[in-house]
Amino acid sequence: MRARYLRPINFFVIFRPFKPIIYFMKYFIQTFGCAQNVADSERIAAYYQARNYKLAKDFSDADVGIINTCVVRQQAENRVYGLVKNLHKLKKKKPNFKIVVTGCLVGAAAREPSGRRMYDLHKRLPQVDEFLPIEEVGFEYQAIRNDATHALVPISNGCNNFCTFCIVPFSRGREHSRPFAEIVDEVKHLVKAGFSQITLLGQNVNSYGADLVKDNQSYKLPDKRIVKPVMVKHLGRQRIPTLFPYLLETISQIKGIKKVDFISSNPWDFSDELIEVIAKNKNISRILHLPVQAGDDVILKKMNRWYTQAEYVKLIEKIKKAIPEAKFTTDIIVGFPGETKAAFNQTVKLVKKVKFERAYIACYSPRTGTAAAKVMVDDVPHEEKKRRFHQLDRIINFWLRPDTK
Numbered sequence: 001m002r003a004r005y006l007r008p009i010n011f012f013v014i015f016r017p018f019k020p021i022i023y024f025m026k027y028f029i030q031t032f033g034c035a036q037n038v039a040d041s042e043r044i045a046a047y048y049q050a051r052n053y054k055l056a057k058d059f060s061d062a063d064v065g066i067i068n069t070c071v072v073r074q075q076a077e078n079r080v081y082g083l084v085k086n087l088h089k090l091k092k093k094k095p096n097f098k099i100v101v102t103g104c105l106v107g108a109a110a111r112e113p114s115g116r117r118m119y120d121l122h123k124r125l126p127q128v129d130e131f132l133p134i135e136e137v138g139f140e141y142q143a144i145r146n147d148a149t150h151a152l153v154p155i156s157n158g159c160n161n162f163c164t165f166c167i168v169p170f171s172r173g174r175e176h177s178r179p180f181a182e183i184v185d186e187v188k189h190l191v192k193a194g195f196s197q198i199t200l201l202g203q204n205v206n207s208y209g210a211d212l213v214k215d216n217q218s219y220k221l222p223d224k225r226i227v228k229p230v231m232v233k234h235l236g237r238q239r240i241p242t243l244f245p246y247l248l249e250t251i252s253q254i255k256g257i258k259k260v261d262f263i264s265s266n267p268w269d270f271s272d273e274l275i276e277v278i279a280k281n282k283n284i285s286r287i288l289h290l291p292v293q294a295g296d297d298v299i300l301k302k303m304n305r306w307y308t309q310a311e312y313v314k315l316i317e318k319i320k321k322a323i324p325e326a327k328f329t330t331d332i333i334v335g336f337p338g339e340t341k342a343a344f345n346q347t348v349k350l351v352k353k354v355k356f357e358r359a360y361i362a363c364y365s366p367r368t369g370t371a372a373a374k375v376m377v378d379d380v381p382h383e384e385k386k387r388r389f390h391q392l393d394r395i396i397n398f399w400l401r402p403d404t405k
């Protein structure tokens with residue numbers, strides 16, 4: 001990790017007669033976005049603590065303020081700009097206060113080959129002392145977890161799918177899997193430290209390991225078993241080799257693990273072998289997050305999602321047959337370019353059919369650099385997006401609202 005003002009010793013001693021006082025530098029992190037960002041912040045905390053920094057109560061108590069950003073929606077990005085502005089006021093009162101910005105905003109800018117986005121970012125946020133690409137924070141320190149029994153464990157980073165609305169392949173880059181043995185070792189270490197619940201994290205967990213196996217050759221697991229990677233089949237075509245079913249099973253069978261779940265998985269990489277592993281191992285969560293994004297086949301195609309509504313429903317039925325107690329949560333985008341009322345009604349039809357436990361619904365907003373932002377017109381008015389959002393929210397999430405409990 002490169003950091004201009006981080007020094008190996010980040011404390012100083014104030015000598016007072018007969019009573020020296022040691023002052024430790026303090027950091028504070030604000031995290032926006034998904035569980036992957038939360039896990040990244042836990043590693044950032046470990047990095048600072050390894051350099052003798054202490055956790056501050058809030059930004060005003062800190063010497064370094066770190067903002068871990070999310071750019072998945074415009075709203076999330078705007079919140080970052082607002083926060084930097086507020087921290088700038090703090091900087092005026094505390095001139096030594098440093099602002100560090102990391103996460104997807106920096107990732108998207110750093111990966112843009114012309115350097116234009118990075119230049120624009122520096123220009124837009126001159127108050128920031130450092131833009132830190134998250135890859136520079138490695139896995140060499142044990143993350144400082146926010147919970148005493150439940151741990152988030154990243155297994156991969158980035159994505160190769162390029163859904164047309166999604167900034168992730170640009171902000172986090174291509175999919176990169178952590179070594180199998182390293183993940184297993186981390187979980188064993190967590191169990192020893194008292195953790196019993198694990199969430200495996202990745203943008204597309206069920207394609208985990210595609211970059212670890214060569215040409216579908218055999219792979220040696222840490223327990224010395226030699227296995228053939230699972231070839232995910234989609235619409236009868238072989239897609240990618242993956243080790244995820246093996247990884248999930250290995251983690252679930254570590255002594256002391258009471259519950260394992262995983263986010264996020266893609267419908268088209270949900271293999272039969274994965275279903276079998278979940279069915280066999282009762283400590284794997286029965287609540288499965290399976291982002292559908294839309295119910296209309298034309299919109300799904302425009303989104304570069306590789307299934308139709310009928311295929312998605314077929315997958316749900318297949319999982320339910322093998323795991324009758326399975327329940328589903330999902331992600332949905334409303335107001336994608338070209339989503340007519342009839343197309344939206346297909347999403348309504350789908351959610352009524354599947355009866356999701358919960359849905360994370362978002363109004364579409366174009367993200368710079370994505371295919372949708374480049375070639376499609378954001379033609380659904382904002383009011384209509386909101387109406388569609390509330391209609392779905394009423395159907396799926398009504399039981400979550402306080403007045404219906």
Ligand code: SF4
Pocket residue numbers: 159160161162163166167168169203204266
């Ligand atoms: S699979 Fe998920 S992370 Fe990857 S591009 Fe699609 S929506 Fe984004």
